[in-house]
Amino acid sequence: MASSSSALLGVYRQPPVEMVRGAGVELFDADGKAYLDFVAGIAVNALGYGDPGLTRAMHAAVDASLIHTSNLYRTQPGELLAERLVERSFADKVFFCNSGGEANEGAFKMARRWARQRGGPAKHEIISLRGGFHGRLMGTLAATDRPQYRAPFRPLAGGISICERDIEELRAAVEAETTAAVIVEPIQGEGGVRVIEAEFLRDLRALTQEREVLLILDEIQCGYGRTGTLWAHEQATIKPDIMTVAKPMAGGLPMGAILVTADVATAIQPGDHGTTFGGGPFVSSVALHVLERLSEPALLANVRARGEVLRRELDRMKDSNSRIRAVRGIGLMWGLDVVEPARDVVARAYDLGLLVCSAGDHTIRLLPPLVIAQDDVTKGAELLARAIGEA
């Protein structure tokens, strides 16, 4: 067993094991033990490990002999990727960055830029929802509803507040004069896998439109096919003004993006935002491949079909086991509320060769690769049932 590296800053609580290899939907540790992976690098490894197409795309991107140029110069892969994203979404323009938190920070800036043009400096407030997670940077931390992440870093960025997940509360909070944007995850991931109802999203869309406030959808975890449609919000038949994406978008390479409507884009001027690495030719080439794969109707159908199997298995587990309080989710994004501390279940699953993660103190979160086969879904559910144990 590998010893923990003492040179790494101690921000992560890691089990004393070292992962050395992945294949398909499994990870292998230094002792050769296999783990069925229902974490997928926190919804990043949608294509699993060692996917031949992804590997080829990475090799081709290296062989193209242009890794990085900075945004001082045009390069083709990023321009093509932006075009493809525009074709496949509500958006008209795209900005590339390097992570989810960075995408949301940028989205806040774009929203403020747009709002200032509409209503002057008073119109700047960003509102997020109870249970929301939008990142751990200074701006996004203020929009993230996790007291233990926030408390040590006060004062948090101003002009960002959290509202209850209630349309009437939002109606009271959203003011045309002072609110720039509302940011929502269609399915709250870190906050316990809470599916925001389609009706709520539609009401929120109507409310923000009525008040001339932007709707930002954070699809960093739930986007890119995770729910069985390319974008989670498609299922509520709404369109945002801004959407942020990241986690799976470049097959494990760090990348994020901000997608905006033409209306938002008109407010943005050269110099308003920027990044050294964002949208470089190497990472964009790989992301082009990932977008093609995760847009395939057959892949999305697989997510929906496996998701239904998982739903049935989890519902059955809940009905027969009082240690499971609730089951929530959609597609291949699921949360189970358990009576004991989630971390104990995560540790027992781990011993049994199953990787799951938590989303809060009493919620187990499941985010398997989107290419998972039926047998592995069933196997994962069985191992999870053993890890949770009987009442």
Ligand SMILES: *Cc1c(COP(=O)(O)O)cnc(C)c1O
């Ligand atoms: C992971 C996540 C983020 C933050 O992304 P990082 O790449 O870790 O900065 C933001 N929003 C949501 C919904 C996420 O799941």
